[in-house]
Amino acid sequence: xxxxxxxxxxxxxxxxxxxxxxxxxxxxxxxxxxxxxxxxxxxxxxxxxxxxxxxxxxxxxxxxxxxxxxxxxxxxxxxxxxxxxxxxxxxxxxxxxxxxxxxxxxxxxxxxxx
Amino acid sequence: xxxxxxxxxxxxxxxxxxxxxxxxxxxxxxxxxxxxxxxxxxxxxxxxxxxxxxxxxxxxxxxxxxxxxxxxxxxxxxxxxxxxxxxxxxxxxxxxxxxxxxxxxxxxxxxxx
Numbered sequence: 335x336x337x338x339x340x341x342x343x344x345x346x347x348x349x350x351x352x353x354x355x356x357x358x359x360x361x362x363x364x365x366x367x368x369x370x371x372x373x374x375x376x377x378x379x380x381x382x383x384x385x386x387x388x389x390x391x392x393x394x395x396x397x398x399x400x401x402x403x404x405x406x407x408x409x410x411x412x413x414x415x416x417x418x419x420x421x422x423x424x425x426x427x428x429x430x431x432x433x434x435x436x437x438x439x440x441x442x443x444x445x446x447x448x
Numbered sequence: 449x450x451x452x453x454x455x456x457x458x459x460x461x462x463x464x465x466x467x468x469x470x471x472x473x474x475x476x477x478x479x480x481x482x483x484x485x486x487x488x489x490x491x492x493x494x495x496x497x498x499x500x501x502x503x504x505x506x507x508x509x510x511x512x513x514x515x516x517x518x519x520x521x522x523x524x525x526x527x528x529x530x531x532x533x534x535x536x537x538x539x540x541x542x543x544x545x546x547x548x549x550x551x552x553x554x555x556x557x558x559x560x561x
Contacts, residue, residue, distance in 0.1 A: 343489065366547045378492075378538075380549040424491060433499065434480050434542055435507070436550060440491035 338427050340439035347415050347446050355410040355442050357399075357425030367408040368426040368436065369399055378424065384408065395419070420446045450475035454539045454553030461560055467512075467526040469556050471539030474520065479541040481522040482550065483514055486536045495537075498522060499544060534560045 339358045347353060359365060369381040382393025389401040399410045408425060425439040454471045461467060473479050483496040496514035497505040504514050511530050515523045522539060537556045542548040 338491075340491075368549075370550075377554065378540075378550070378552045383547060383549070385547055428547065433497065434544070434546055434548055435482075435494055435497050435505075437494065438484075438492040440489060 338425055338437050338439040340423075340425055340442050342442045343440065344443045345445070347444070349417055349446055349448055350414045351446075353410070353412040353415045353419070353444070355423055355425075355444070357408045357410065357439060358406050359408070359425075359427045360406065361427060361429040363429060363431075366428040367399070367401060368428075369393065369397070369408075369410050370424045370426060370438070371421050372424070373421045381410070381423070415444075415446050417446045417448055420444060450541075450551065452539065452541055452551055452553045454556060456556060457554060458557045459559070461529050461558065463531055463560055464528045467524070467529050467533070467558070469524040469537055469539075469558075471522045471524075471553055472520055473522075473541045476520070476541070476543065478519060478544055480544050480548075481516060481520075482538075482540040482542075483522065483524050484538040484540060484552075486538055486555070492538065496522075496524070529560045531560050534558055 337360050367384040370378045371381045372378045382391050384391045384401045392398045397412050422441050422443050424441045426436040451474045481498045484492040486492050494507045498516045512526050539553040540550040542550045
C-alpha cells in the first residue's frame with residue numbers, strides 16, 4: 335500500500351543541536367511533498383513544500399528539506415534548533431493525479447531542551 | 449481573510465448514539481474540504497475529501513459519513529457511534545489547486561463511552 339513513513343517518533347535535542355527528521359514515501363510516480371508542523375496548542379501549519387526544480391527546499395524558521403528521488407526521501411533539516419522548535423512534525427505526500435489529497439506520515443514529536 | 453470554524457471542540461457521546469460535527473469556511477469560494485482523524489502515534493488519516501457540493505470521496509471504510517450541503521459547509525456524521533470512533537477530528541480546507549496548503553480547524557475531541 336502507498337504510504338509515508340516517519341521512522342523517528344520522538345526526538346529530544348538540546349538547543350543549538352542539528353536536526354534531521356526522516357521521511358520516506360512509497361509512491362512510484364511523481365509526487366509533491368510537504369512538511370507540516372504543529373506547535374503545542376496550535377493548528378497544523380505548512381512548513382515547506384516541494385513540487386519540482388531544486389530538490390533542496392527552504393521553508394520558514396530556518397528549516398529546509400531535501401528531496402532525494404532515488405531514495406524516495408524528503409528529510410527535514412535545521413542546522414541549529416531552538417527551544418521554540420518543540421512541536422510535532424508531519425511529512426505529507428500528494429501523488430500526481432491524486433487531486434489535492436494529502437497522505438500524512440505518523441509524525442515526529444520533537445522536544446528541544448534548554 | 450479566510451477562516452475555518454469547527455464545532456464542538458469536545459464531545460462525549462455514548463455508544464450507539466448519532467454524531468454530527470460541523471465545519472464551515474468563510475472568505476473563500478469552492479474550497480476543497482477535508483475531514484481527517486488524528487491519533488497519537490498514527491498521524492493524520494484522511495477520512496473524507498470533497499471538491500464540491502454533494503461530491504464526497506470516502507478514503508477509508510468506516511462507520512462515518514460526510515456531507516457537503518453547501519459550498520462552504522462540511523459535516524461529519526454517524527448513525528451509531530462505536531467505541532473505536534473516539535479520536536480527534538480535524539476539518540481542513542484548501543483552494544482547489546494542486547499542492548495548495550491545507551488550513552486546519554481547531555479540531556473536535558470525540559470520546560465515545
